[in-house]
Amino acid sequence: MTQQTNYSPPSLSWRFVSVWRRNFLVWRKLAIPSILGNLADPAFYMLGLGYGLGSLLPEVGGVSYMTFLAAGTLCYSTMNSATFESLYSAFSRMHVQKTWDAMLNAPLELDDVMLGELVWATSKSVLSGIAILVIILALGLANSWLLLWTLPLLVLIGFCFTGLALVMNALSPNYDFFMYYFTLAITPMVLLCGVFYPVEQLPAFLQAVANWLPLTHAIQLARPLVQGEWPQHVISHVGVLLAYGGGGFYLALVLVRRRLLK
Amino acid sequence: MIPVLSASALRKRYGASEVVAGLDLALKPGECFGLLGPNGAGKTTTLRLLLGLTRPDGGSISLLGLPVPENAREARLKVGVVPQVDSLDPDFTVTENLLVYGRYFGLKDHDIRARIPALLEFAELESKAEASIESLSGGMKRRLTLARALVNDPDVIFLDEPTTGLDPQARHMMWQRLRRLLGAGKTILLTTHFMEEAERLCDRLLIMDKGVAVTTGAPRDLIAEHIEPHVVEIYGGEGKPDCAGLCQRQEQVGETLFCYAADPHALLERLQQQCELRYLHRPSNLEDVFLKLTGRELRE
Numbered sequence: 200m201t202q203q204t205n206y207s208p209p210s211l212s213w214r215f216v217s218v219w220r221r222n223f224l225v226w227r228k229l230a231i232p233s234i235l236g237n238l239a240d241p242a243f244y245m246l247g248l249g250y251g252l253g254s255l256l257p258e259v260g261g262v263s264y265m266t267f268l269a270a271g272t273l274c275y276s277t278m279n280s281a282t283f284e285s286l287y288s289a290f291s292r293m294h295v296q297k298t299w300d301a302m303l304n305a306p307l308e309l310d311d312v313m314l315g316e317l318v319w320a321t322s323k324s325v326l327s328g329i330a331i332l333v334i335i336l337a338l339g340l341a342n343s344w345l346l347l348w349t350l351p352l353l354v355l356i357g358f359c360f361t362g363l364a365l366v367m368n369a370l371s372p373n374y375d376f377f378m379y380y381f382t383l384a385i386t387p388m389v390l391l392c393g394v395f396y397p398v399e400q401l402p403a404f405l406q407a408v409a410n411w412l413p414l415t416h417a418i419q420l421a422r423p424l425v426q427g428e429w430p431q432h433v434i435s436h437v438g439v440l441l442a443y444g445g446g447g448f449y450l451a452l453v454l455v456r457r458r459l460l461k
Numbered sequence: 462m463i464p465v466l467s468a469s470a471l472r473k474r475y476g477a478s479e480v481v482a483g484l485d486l487a488l489k490p491g492e493c494f495g496l497l498g499p500n501g502a503g504k505t506t507t508l509r510l511l512l513g514l515t516r517p518d519g520g521s522i523s524l525l526g527l528p529v530p531e532n533a534r535e536a537r538l539k540v541g542v543v544p545q546v547d548s549l550d551p552d553f554t555v556t557e558n559l560l561v562y563g564r565y566f567g568l569k570d571h572d573i574r575a576r577i578p579a580l581l582e583f584a585e586l587e588s589k590a591e592a593s594i595e596s597l598s599g600g601m602k603r604r605l606t607l608a609r610a611l612v613n614d615p616d617v618i619f620l621d622e623p624t625t626g627l628d629p630q631a632r633h634m635m636w637q638r639l640r641r642l643l644g645a646g647k648t649i650l651l652t653t654h655f656m657e658e659a660e661r662l663c664d665r666l667l668i669m670d671k672g673v674a675v676t677t678g679a680p681r682d683l684i685a686e687h688i689e690p691h692v693v694e695i696y697g698g699e700g701k702p703d704c705a706g707l708c709q710r711q712e713q714v715g716e717t718l719f720c721y722a723a724d725p726h727a728l729l730e731r732l733q734q735q736c737e738l739r740y741l742h743r744p745s746n747l748e749d750v751f752l753k754l755t756g757r758e759l760r761e
Contacts, residue, residue: 214567217561217564217565217567218565220561221561221564224553224557224561225550225552228552296548296550297544297547297548298548298550300544300546300548301544301549301550301562301565302565303514304512304544305537305562305565305566306534306535306537306565308534460514460515460516461515
């Protein structure tokens with residue numbers, strides 16, 4: 200084995216599975232409130248805004264407002280789930296409960312732990328996304344097999360936002376630090392990236408900003424799929440999500456190696 | 462005999478300060494080896510280096526015949542670690558903690574489950590198998606952490622201050638468990654602040670300060686080498702007799718006078734003439750060695 204440095208590429212191994220299983224066992228104990236949270240919160244958003252606001256609006260982007268909102272909710276709910284898991288929960292395990300330290304004393308490497316966290320938060324966020332798909336189907340908002348393509352898309356969205364949030368986790372001295380990320384990254388994305396209205400409604404400079412944000416690209420893939428159409432510019436949207444997620448994960452790994460292996 | 466663990470010329474620097482500054486050590490199979498030193502002496506950093514959790518700036522380490530940090534992960538398959546800070550999983554029961562930890566070693570669930578009853582017996586936690594972690598006392602948590610470190614049947618066990626914060630009962634219980642492990646042929650490396658613990662448990666020890674070894678050897682040999690066999694501590698501010706001619710060495714610390722003597726009879730007779738004096742006569746111990754070699758000033 201060659202000497203690893205802080206900047207070495209991730210060393211990927213199946214050993215991450217034991218980390219994933221540890222987190223899964225904790226989740227299983229709290230599964231009912233967790234699933235309820237995944238379902239209820241976005242369901243109220245969709246129903247409240249969809250009926251309440253939707254009744255005041257003509258069709259948006261050629262479909263009912265509820266249908267329009269569904270794709271946005273699908274993406275932002277998945278983003279939120281990945282973000283919370285990789286910020287608060289991962290930080291508890293890394294910094295507060297010393298779970299990562301215990302793992303590193305066993306024959307696991309930091310790269311195994313980080314890969315376990317990446318796959319875990321991605322899995323959990325996919326589950327949140329699936330909860331929204333269930334609501335979409337229950338409300339009869341989608342009726343095309345193309346909707347199945349949202350499943351790999353959910354994996355991609357989970358990967359992207361987990362990678363980004365793990366950077367914040369690696370940098371954070373305490374829980375309060377995460378407010379910067381919510382205020383400066385998550386909130387602007389929720390409001391600018393086309394969850395509630397088409398990005399085209401924004402002035403040009405805000406559209407330009409939105410184009411740099413990953414949630415925009417996730418929604419531009421998800422919205423046509425929910426509405427039964429094949430999206431445009433698939434490769435570039437997928438590329439952006441992969442780049443944010445992959446770049447984020449590598450940066451998080453470098454930072455966390457510097458933090459914990461010093 | 463091939464050492465179980467050896468390090469030579471080990472160095473680690475953080476910024477301007479060299480925390481480990483050229484340390485050599487070697488553990489023989491089946492011995493209990495103590496790493497002693499005041500706060501900031503470099504003990505925990507040394508343990509981290511030996512486990513391959515941080516890269517040394519110089520020197521070499523071999524753990525169970527494997528080079529560290531290059532093959533540290535493989536070496537840790539046969540190592541157990543009891544960390545200083547509690548890292549049990551608060552979301553799990555006692556049994557789940559052992560099961561999940563065993564999985565980190567790549568062990569199969571049924572193999573771990575087969576080991577769990579013996580581990581619980583060892584830790585005297587049979588009745589707590591399904592208890593939550595927060596319901597355990599400090600001593601129980603430590604014993605569970607020790608049992609967890611044994612889930613992979615390790616050859617070497619690292620313990621970082623295993624009895625800090627425990628009451629005397631829990632501490633004695635922990636010592637018994639460690640003796641049982643030594644009896645079973647395990648090699649132990651422990652750090653501690655308790656000289657009594659080191660004197661009772663360790664076959665050999667190394668006192669380190671400022672990143673280097675100050676001395677190394679068996680506890681009894683170190684006491685014989687560095688300190689006169691008898692110590693008389695005389696308390697109180699006023700009216701102490703002149704002891705200079707009655708002992709080999711004396712040391713004033715606050716209001717206490719420490720007299721070190723090969724033969725304390727003359728000194729004790731002199732003290733008995735002054736019935737208002739409070740004093741204590743005791744054999745010299747490892748703490749005397751430790752304080753002589755690392756000094757009495759506080760390390761904070």
